[in-house]
Every structure is written in C-alpha cells, then in structure tokens.
Amino acid sequence: MKRMIIAAALLAATSLNAHAAEIALWARSRTEGYVTPLVKAFNETHSDKVTLNLIPNEQFVAKLGTAIAGGTPPDLMSIDLIYVPAFARAEQLTDITAQAKALPYFDKLMASHLRLATFEAKLYGVPFSAEGSFLMYNKALFRRAGLDPDKPPQSWGELTAAAEKITALGDGNYGFYFPGNCAGCNVFTFLPAIWADGGDILSEDGQKATLNQPAVAAALAWYHDMWARKLVLPSARTDGGENWTSSPATGKVGMWPGGAFTLAALKRTAPTLDIGVTFIPGAKPGQVASFAGGDSIAIPKGSKNVKLAWEFIQWSFSPEVQVEILAKNGAVPVRTDLADNTYTAQDPRLLIAAKAMAMGRTPYSFVYNDLFNSPQGPFLRMLQKGVFDGDVSGAVRDAQTAFTQIIDTGN
Amino acid sequence: MSRNTAAWLYYAACLAVTGVFVFPVLWVLICSLRPAAESALPPAWIPSTLSLENYETLRRVGAGLWRYVGNSVAVSVGSALAVAAVAALAAFGFSRFRFAGRGVAFVLLLAAIMVPFQTVLTPLFIVLRAVGLHNTLLGLGIVYTTFHLPLAIFLMLTAMGAVPRTLDEAAMLDGAGALTVLLRVILPLVAPSLATVVLINFIAGWNEFLAALILMTDQSNYTLPVMLVTVTFGYMGTVDWGALQAATVLTMLPVLALTLCFQRYYVQGLVAGATKG
Amino acid sequence: MYRQGWLGWLFVAPALLLTCVFFLWPLALVGWMSLHNWPLIGRIRWIGIANYRAMLNDPIFLQSVRFTLTYAAAITPTIFVVAMALALLANGDRRFVGLFRTLWFMPTAIGLSTASVLWVWMLNGQVGIFAAIGRALGLVETDIPYLDSGTNAMIAACSMVVWKTAGFNMVLLLVGLQSIPSELHEAARIDGAGAWQNFRHVTLPLMRRTLKLALFLSITGSLLAFDQFYIITRGGPQNGTISMVYWIYNNAFSSFRTGYAAALSLVLLAVVLLASLAQFMLFRDREDA
Numbered sequence: 001m002k003r004m005i006i007a008a009a010l011l012a013a014t015s016l017n018a019h020a021a022e023i024a025l026w027a028r029s030r031t032e033g034y035v036t037p038l039v040k041a042f043n044e045t046h047s048d049k050v051t052l053n054l055i056p057n058e059q060f061v062a063k064l065g066t067a068i069a070g071g072t073p074p075d076l077m078s079i080d081l082i083y084v085p086a087f088a089r090a091e092q093l094t095d096i097t098a099q100a101k102a103l104p105y106f107d108k109l110m111a112s113h114l115r116l117a118t119f120e121a122k123l124y125g126v127p128f129s130a131e132g133s134f135l136m137y138n139k140a141l142f143r144r145a146g147l148d149p150d151k152p153p154q155s156w157g158e159l160t161a162a163a164e165k166i167t168a169l170g171d172g173n174y175g176f177y178f179p180g181n182c183a184g185c186n187v188f189t190f191l192p193a194i195w196a197d198g199g200d201i202l203s204e205d206g207q208k209a210t211l212n213q214p215a216v217a218a219a220l221a222w223y224h225d226m227w228a229r230k231l232v233l234p235s236a237r238t239d240g241g242e243n244w245t246s247s248p249a250t251g252k253v254g255m256w257p258g259g260a261f262t263l264a265a266l267k268r269t270a271p272t273l274d275i276g277v278t279f280i281p282g283a284k285p286g287q288v289a290s291f292a293g294g295d296s297i298a299i300p301k302g303s304k305n306v307k308l309a310w311e312f313i314q315w316s317f318s319p320e321v322q323v324e325i326l327a328k329n330g331a332v333p334v335r336t337d338l339a340d341n342t343y344t345a346q347d348p349r350l351l352i353a354a355k356a357m358a359m360g361r362t363p364y365s366f367v368y369n370d371l372f373n374s375p376q377g378p379f380l381r382m383l384q385k386g387v388f389d390g391d392v393s394g395a396v397r398d399a400q401t402a403f404t405q406i407i408d409t410g411n
Numbered sequence: 412m413s414r415n416t417a418a419w420l421y422y423a424a425c426l427a428v429t430g431v432f433v434f435p436v437l438w439v440l441i442c443s444l445r446p447a448a449e450s451a452l453p454p455a456w457i458p459s460t461l462s463l464e465n466y467e468t469l470r471r472v473g474a475g476l477w478r479y480v481g482n483s484v485a486v487s488v489g490s491a492l493a494v495a496a497v498a499a500l501a502a503f504g505f506s507r508f509r510f511a512g513r514g515v516a517f518v519l520l521l522a523a524i525m526v527p528f529q530t531v532l533t534p535l536f537i538v539l540r541a542v543g544l545h546n547t548l549l550g551l552g553i554v555y556t557t558f559h560l561p562l563a564i565f566l567m568l569t570a571m572g573a574v575p576r577t578l579d580e581a582a583m584l585d586g587a588g589a590l591t592v593l594l595r596v597i598l599p600l601v602a603p604s605l606a607t608v609v610l611i612n613f614i615a616g617w618n619e620f621l622a623a624l625i626l627m628t629d630q631s632n633y634t635l636p637v638m639l640v641t642v643t644f645g646y647m648g649t650v651d652w653g654a655l656q657a658a659t660v661l662t663m664l665p666v667l668a669l670t671l672c673f674q675r676y677y678v679q680g681l682v683a684g685a686t687k688g
Numbered sequence: 689m690y691r692q693g694w695l696g697w698l699f700v701a702p703a704l705l706l707t708c709v710f711f712l713w714p715l716a717l718v719g720w721m722s723l724h725n726w727p728l729i730g731r732i733r734w735i736g737i738a739n740y741r742a743m744l745n746d747p748i749f750l751q752s753v754r755f756t757l758t759y760a761a762a763i764t765p766t767i768f769v770v771a772m773a774l775a776l777l778a779n780g781d782r783r784f785v786g787l788f789r790t791l792w793f794m795p796t797a798i799g800l801s802t803a804s805v806l807w808v809w810m811l812n813g814q815v816g817i818f819a820a821i822g823r824a825l826g827l828v829e830t831d832i833p834y835l836d837s838g839t840n841a842m843i844a845a846c847s848m849v850v851w852k853t854a855g856f857n858m859v860l861l862l863v864g865l866q867s868i869p870s871e872l873h874e875a876a877r878i879d880g881a882g883a884w885q886n887f888r889h890v891t892l893p894l895m896r897r898t899l900k901l902a903l904f905l906s907i908t909g910s911l912l913a914f915d916q917f918y919i920i921t922r923g924g925p926q927n928g929t930i931s932m933v934y935w936i937y938n939n940a941f942s943s944f945r946t947g948y949a950a951a952l953s954l955v956l957l958a959v960v961l962l963a964s965l966a967q968f969m970l971f972r973d974r975e976d977a
Contacts, residue, residue: 053629053630053631066728067546069540072546072628181835234833237836237925246814369942370942374943376923376927376938385926409742425788428774428792435851436795450815452815453820497703501699504699508690509693509696510695511693519712520707523711525964527908529933529953530957531715532937533936533950533953537714553710557707560703589695620800620801621937625937625941640805652809658805663802670797671790674790674793678793681856681859
C-alpha cells in the first residue's frame, strides 16, 4: 500500500513538471518507414514534441484497445483506416468535423478514408497514409520465359498462363507468390480480384455477408488452380506475412501482389530486381480493382492536448510532408492534388500505385478485425480451405455462415 | 555384453541426450555472434567472424535494450523480494499465533493455488485500472507477488514449523518482541527456504509472458519476454533474425546462470512446489 | 504461545490484502462480467446467460476445448516416456552422472515464451537448423512444413515442450526412483526377474505416487497452454491449434468481447477444477487399496 502511495505521488510530481507540451503518437510498426522521419521532422521544426510509440502490427488493435480501456489512451493515433468505424461507434474518438471541413483541400483528401471515418454524419478521422494494392512482376523472369515484360497479364487466365511459363523455367522458379497464411495481406490483395470480377463480400453498409456470390468462388477456384498445378512457391501456404517481400527478393518469383510498401521494401533489400507494376486483374481482360488501404489519423477521447494533436495533423497535410516525406519514402500522398510529384516522375511505377489507390475500395464494418484481419477469422479460413485444400464450395459456405454470425453478434 | 561395452553404450546414450538438450542453447549463442548480414542466411557451423552487431541492433530496438532489461530486473527482483517478505510475515503469523478467523484466512490464502491466474486475467486488467496501476511495472509486480504468494507461504510455513518454539520463548525472556523474534531468531534459521522462495519467484517473474503481454500497453514498460516476441512478430516482411537470436540469448542467460549456480535451491523449490498437493 | 493473538492478524494482513484485492476481487468480477455484454471499450449491458449460450454456437470454442484436451492427452505420455528414460539413465552414481542431470535439467529454467521463440527460429524454413539438416540429408526440399497441418503444428509445439520440461519431470521421477529401497530390486533379481520385469513389477508400482503427481502437473499445465501456440503456431493452420487460454485472450483483447471471455474463463476454471478433483479421487482410491 505504501508503495502504491509513493508511486501515485511520483506520478503526480512528473505530470506537474511537464510544462513543455508533449503528445504521444501511436502507429503500427509497418508504417515505420515514413512515420519515423515524419515525427523527426515535426520535432525539429516545432517547440512542442511528439513522441512516437510503434506497436507491432499484429498486436496493434489489442494494445490500443487495452490502453483506451485502461484509461491511458495515446494523444494521437495512426490506425489502419478499416478500424475507424469500430472505434468511432464505441465513442472513443474526438469529433473533428469542423476543423477538417475547414481545410481548403478537404475535397482532395482520399475518399475511402473519409467514408470509413464518418459515423452518423460526423467525422472522426482523416487520411494519414495511403496504400493501394497492385500486382508486381519480375521483368527479368518474364524475358527469360519468353514473355513480353511490357505486357503484364490482363486477366486471371493470362496470369495463370504467364505463371505456367515462368514455372517451366525450373531451377526453383515459380510463377506466383502470395503470403497464404496472412489474413491482412490477402484482404489487401485477394479481395480486389473478387471486386474486379464484379463481386463483393459485404453489403455496402457492412451489415450483410454476400460471400455466396459467384465471383468469390470463381476467384478462389482461380488461386486453387494455380496452387494445384504447382505454379505457386510452396512456402506460400504457411507464410504469415514474414516472407511477403523476402520471397520475391530472391528473384525466383514471377508475379506477386502487394502495395507501395512492398515495392519500397524491395527497392531497399533487392535494388537490382527489375520490377514491373500493373493492376490486379479480374476474370476478363480490362477488369481491374484495388484495395484502398493505409492509415487514418484520429484523436482519441482523453487526449491530453487536442489542439497540438490537430496541429500535427494539419502539418502532415502540407506539401513538404506529403511529397518530401511520404512520397520520398515510397508511400502514396493522401492529397490527390499532390499525387503527381517529383518522385512519381522519377519512378512512374508510383503513379500506378497512386492510381490504384484512387480507384480502390474498402469494406465498411464494425467487426472488421474479427471478419478479415484476425488470423483466426473466417476470411483467412476461407482462403486456406478453398485455395490449399481445394474445397471451394465448402469454404464459401462456412465463411458465409461465420461472417453472418460475427456480424450479428457484433450488433 | 562385457562391462566395458555396457559402459560405452551408457555414456554414448548420455552424450547423445546431452547433445539434444544443450544444442539449441549453444547454437543460438553461436549464431547470435555472427555478423548481422549472415543471420538471415541458412546456418553455417562456424561463423566467419565473431561480431556483436546483433547486440548492437538490439540496443536500439523499441525503447532501447537497457530499458527492457531494467524493467525485467525491477519486476522480477521486486516481486521475488516482496513475495518472500509477505510470505515470511504471513507464515510467522499462522505458525505462532492463535487468532479469531485464522482458519478462514488460511483457507482463503491457499485456495488461490487451485485457481490458475489465466482464468482471472481479464478482470485483473479492470482491477488494475480501478486502483490506478494499469500499465505500470508496479502493478505487474503486485500481480506476480499475489499469485506467487500461496506456494511461498506454504514453503515458509513448513520451514518455520520445524523451528522449535523454545527458541522463541528464550528470545522473549530476553525481552524481544514478536517482530524481533521473527527477524533475529527465525529468519536466519529458515534462510535456505527463504533463498528458495526468492530464487523460484525471481525466475518465474523473469520468464512470465502472458500477464506482461496483456497488462503492459506502453512499449517502454515491456519486459524482456514481451520485447522478444515483439521482435519475432516484428516488422511485416522483415523479421530481424540476428536481433531475435541476440534477444533470446539475453533473455535466457541470466536464468540459466542462476540455475547452474543455485541448482540445489531451485530444484528443491520446484519439487516442493510440485509435491505440495 | 504468543499471548496477544490479534498480533497474528497484523502479520497475515499484507498477504490477505493482496489476495483480496488482486485475487478475490477479480475472481468475483469474472462471474459478474460473464453475465454482461461487456466490450473492452464502449457501453456495458446486462444480458444474463447469453454469453454461455453463445458458446454452443461458437465453433472455435468447441474446437479449442477439443484441441486442449487432445494436446493434454498427447503431451503427457510423451513427456513421461522421455522423462522416465532420462531418469533411468540418470539414476545411480556413475561418474559424470550429476553433470548430465544438471545439463538435462537446464532447459527447465528457460521461460516457455523464450523457448518458443528459440524454436520458431530453429523451425524456420530459411534460417532454421532443422530445415538445414533436413536438406543436407535430402529429407526435405526447401523447408520443414510444420504449419502444413494441425498434426505437424502439434508435433512442432510438443517437441519444444518436451525439450523444455522433460528435465524437470526427470528430477521428479528421480525422487521417486531413489526412494525405492535397493533390497527390493535385489530380491526381485534373486527371484529371477530380468531388467524389464524388475522395472515393470518393482519400479513402476512403487513409483505410483510420483507418477501420478507428475501426471497431474503435466495435465494442469497443458490445460493452461498459451505461449507455445501463440508464438510457434499462432493458432494455425486454420485455427487448428487454438488452446482455451488462447481463445480467451483473443476474445478479450483482439475482439474486445471481455464479457464473453469472462464466461469462457469460468468454463476453463471448471475444467481445471474437475481435473484436480479427478486427480484427488484417484490418489485417495489407490492409497486406500
């Protein structure tokens, strides 16, 4: 008891001493590439300080939830845009409608982020970073396999055919790769295939599961076909995301879907790899789709300094930050009026990334984590059962039931 | 089969078994000393050169290695000492005093042995928030102390029960009060049990993972095991295997060294803990 | 002997205070929470026994119970056979036997989570030692597919647990072994019993108490398994290795359904208490016989 009192006294003393304004920003570790330089730049140009707390991706939601529930929320948080509906509905976020709408470039901000951050006509977050999903391919392998490196596949059938030719090179080369045991990765890269084919997994308001649409089974059957014909690197089945970039980095993978961060990581770890970029195709040529991902930035209720938090947000929208920090570090600017910049001019692939983002879609759900991102969720189970076990109809049936049940209990 | 062959076979078997048990520990130690660039490669028997690069990387992970070491030391040393002190007091109270409600208090304290702490983890989080100890090392230390208490009380009670009451009485005739008797007469006699309690609870606190994972939300409050798993789950796309090896070694070495030095106490404590039922 | 009995209260008070605040209070709260829709963040609502009903419609919960029991049933005999073999090797006073005992016991001191991380590294297909050995021997092409099937994942986790806990169980069994008077073995030998018969008819029966103790510890430990499945298999593949504690953790801190997690906790507590009760009965019966 005495120790508790001493601890309480110490706590009180430290908070009294803190006159220089300082706020804590939480972000998931995958965003480290641009968040770290961004925070550093802010601290160098401002007298107030932002301290960055990077949480491992898989523990982010758990840590954030416990911190908020424990009464020690961060002052500012950068969270995967898909989680904003859940936190907004739980009344844990500060309403920033007025400030945000006053921004002169408000209508240029990423639409997907704003749609997900709106709850009952109020805005609870704004875009912080953007990631569209797209398909990458190894141009050197394309050449060796007799494929035209400037004509990437336009449909599922063409992709399978290209994968076949690349796999036929032998010597451990495989046509296709995806981290098959990673829920979040495949939400990002596999859902677009379903969308491109005209299907969807949730109703617009996120209140109904629609997995029994034919496009879902068709996309699963397509992946399964490639897997069954051994056109996919075998470790795909068990990769929980760890080898998402290290597998293509070996130069033995023909095609793999990913996002701007995958491209940035590959440019860093495998600079000699000649990577081409194209959209994720649908069943027929001309069909394309993308997942609009990335982070929103929001101010939790209980933030020590809402004013400073908003100042940081507003600063992050400035062209210097959007271009010289985000774009420079391989992320897509969240202001569409800045999508075309010096860095996209240097690397036109980034323009495709930005275009993918602009046409991207995002599911809206209050139980997003349980449905999609959780390693124990029904989305990953469907993928594993359908693609690797080959039981497509069973996988879809189970997923439809599980999705419906989770949505119903979440209400 | 001659005596000689039998002996050969016996020692061959023992060495093989030793290899299995010791190899992972030695292997991770060797690999952690490879240059960082080699740590993502398939294993080679001998590192090309010895290097502390992986440990250097680790120093910069998250809130800095020393912070995590400090957290772990604070929580495990603090809770081990607290358990020993509180258990010694309680055991003294139970073995030397007759007071109303003694039986109830005794059953209450030892009942906790039957309830694994995993089952009360969720509300424990809420209780810590209510008393203002959420996300603090002090809170985590108190949780460890509470859940290690029953066994410690049991061990101390056994030890103190064996101390003859005549010693208490002699000291009291010399004018010593109850607390003085405990500190000057009884504790020195039960020092080995006290050491056992401190040792097993230090190791238990050092190794604990689940409660630390749940109760510490701020990365500057992580203990070593949580930091270690954080490195493993690390950054999507890049697990830093070298840092992981170095972190594993640092988390293992202190407890291994302690066990080797004080093996007798540790084994005694574990066996006594096991046979308490 | 001490006349002021009330002084005893003072000595017992710190322990009682801690136990009441950090053990009894949460224990009571578990029951209370389990009757609510109690999200980690957001509004709390009384829902009676709906959480308990929901369990019956929760396939992963049912699977986690089945898996946890299977795991307990698989790991316990494995640890036993290994620990018994170690104990037989380490019994006696040949040269170096003390050193061997120490080295075999050593992994006991390593934390379960630390050991799990160590094995994640050793099991990894690209950098791990097992895959390297497998490739050198031509057994595997690229990596050890330990997450391919529930069985493989279980074997991977069990190997780690056996490695970590066999030494401790060996020590427990040694205590039992050494309490058997050597005259008994001598007498059996004179009656013409071979080594196996001696083990089967003298050693095992006399170690019954020790064996049951180790059995009980191993079963209780397995029912509470978390670290190895959270770290090594991450509950996969296809939720094949989700233990009960894992599912509680997941519901409380990933799905934020704290009330439901509390209900699951009470089921777990019931299972653990039942196991203890069964073990208690077992002990008594045999002791009387």
